[in-house]
Amino acid sequence: MEGAGPRRGADQNVVREVNRSLVLAALRAGGRISRAGIARVTTLAKPTVSAIVDELIADGLVREVGRGATSVGGGRPPILLEFNAASHLVVGAHIGARRTTVAVSDADGHELGRREFDTPTGTPEAVLREVAAQAAGVVGAAVPDGRIAAVGVVLPGLTDFHRGVCLLAPNLGWRDVPVGEVLTAILGVPVYLHNAGQAAAVAEHLEGVGAKVGDLALLYVGTGLSVAVLCAGQVLYGAGGTAGEIGHCRMPGGTVPCNCGNVGCLETLASGPALVRLAREALAAGRASVLNGGFDVRDVAAAARCGDAVATEAVAEVGRNLGLAASWVINAYNPAMLVLGGGLAAISDLLLPHLRATTTQYALGPARRAVEIQVSTLGRDAEVRGAVLLALQHSTTYDRVVLRS
Template sequence: MGNPEPRRGADHNVMREVNRSLVLAVVKEGGRVSRASIARATTLAKPTVSAIVDELIADGLVREVGTGTTATSGGRPPIMLEYNASSQLVLGVHIGARRTTVAVADGSGAESARRQFDTPSGPAGDSLTVIAEKARAVLPAGAELAAVGAVLPGLTDFHRGVCLLAPNLGWRDVPVAELLTAELDAPVHVHNAGQAAAVAENLEGVGGRVDDLALLYAGTGLSAGVLSGGRVLHGTGGTAGEIGHCRVPGGTEPCKCGNVGCLETVASGPALVRFARRAIEGGAHSVLDDLFEATDVAAAARGGDAVAAGAVAEVGRNLGLAASWVVNAYNPAVLVFGGGLAAIADLLLPHMTETSTEFTLGPAGTEIRVSALGPDAEVRGAVLLALQQSETYYRVVFRA
């Protein structure tokens, strides 16, 4: 049997789409640019650039905005180009255990509308229908979405767009992308909260756009979002970074995932409450009453309550153990501490840093930073991931 003919058509189409995306990226990042400057930045031939620019103008993605300065060598002044951010709309959806946020943004990532509401209870399909209805209510009339980023608090298979398990939502094996695509008539890309927050912190927060970053996402649960070479590390099944469901030797606390002794049972908001409650039940005196939450434990710790301070120290040490695992496994340049517990980073970080330093192998060179975006990280990550997924260059090169 002879060798198959090379697929020249497919290769040509790929290169055409990549070149188009390269040109569009230069226009997006460059403010007002000329065709000649695009050719220099991309090293593409001027006729190729002109043809692509004409196509982008026809599609409404790029517009001409007057003339620039004539070069000292003379000649006609160049026609300047600008990205038309309003030509593209994306939707970011962060489905939290308690609250859901939807945000509409243009092609530059600038938000035009945002709405937050209680996460619907009940069957997953019904909940997603309600979320889609509320999202449509904030979209401009007749708007077409280029992409949707959906972010969930649980294990997600990015490749299939499926929520494998979200214990705090009561979801298992939910085809989120399929259901939301049918509701919103746009491609939907599903990530977990840690992955989304990592992207947002790297592009808009404390990450500084490093190539290798990890975010330890601690709140109701625990996970890690990992960026390798500037891109989200998904893993074969899309669940890379689910450190919260690694088992701690000797752990006996049941986890909502169905296993026992998972790391998130001792390094999360619920763990903070549980440690304090057990100490009180054991006879320790505390200002905490019978009903309290993680925020109450933090407030009591700030006030000098010994039980609360002990719970904070225990959770902090366990988060330090988690941080050391992430650093040893992925060796990121920056480790961001994010999620709901980052709001009390001043209390947790001393314990976390001490333990992480003790168990990290060698001079890892990783700098620990606290989230700058706070509760905005997840929905901003959803928006940014939708933008990335809507770009042909990203889809052709990184998902081929």
């Protein structure tokens, strides 16, 4: 039969990967365990187990840790094995407009250390050089002689995951920056680039409010607005990596210039800056308010909590516009959970009632009934944890089976 050879080869690879993941699962669940013990737990043949264990020892993921008790038959005590998570370090970096966080974790995703510092000013190359230096520093402090296996980078803006390129990040002043190429040249390891919303969605899915719900959408709202969609737990990237840029869909009647170059984009009516601008416009129209002079999102939220009419109306309008975005996402993707994340999630108590009401009004009944609307529980930790988890997911087949086992 034509194509039988390659097909069988592919099947054998899958079998090998599955067997490897079974062995790793036994090692991670069972503490110290012998080769015979793994064979018993997994029901794999002993020679198969031995071959996989030899591979894992060569990779540093497993180590021998002495001998166990004498077996019932009185034979030689078996050599015990242990999973060595520290052999495989992963760095996550969240480059924010003002602050940057670099964290290092082991192959289990346990965080071993982190640093937070002001995002350096200067060229993108200078920023990435500093991120690389901090990454090496945090790894060295956590695990002397530790080896970085992969790096995950997240930033606010449009990213092309497949090429590792930041297409546009207005808050950083970046355009067409080959982040992956630059960092790989310095650190000599694979680099996985995502936008902040995608990272937050993966982190909420695996460790936050997402509770491992596979079909999850995260509305990421702060300076801008985007949505990250997970299908069966995997990020939907689109052909060029820019899927989810819902904030740049045009709102009929919108007149405010957007930093993408268009006019009237949704994020000019549903974001932190939109909230402040709406309050400012009401003041300019002569409305009375406790707000005056220079104020920011927190001031508007505080005024709304005190019953200020201008602030209350601005919050309601942004909440309704976020609800519109949510209804489009719910209709288009039918997620089981929709999470509100990003900086504006900090005032979710004010926004959610409006978001929910608008969603109930405009989303299709069956899709609305199927979705649970929640708020991020990881808060400001979501982006850097997502960077770590995405790097672990992508880095190698070994990491994928480690994480999912």
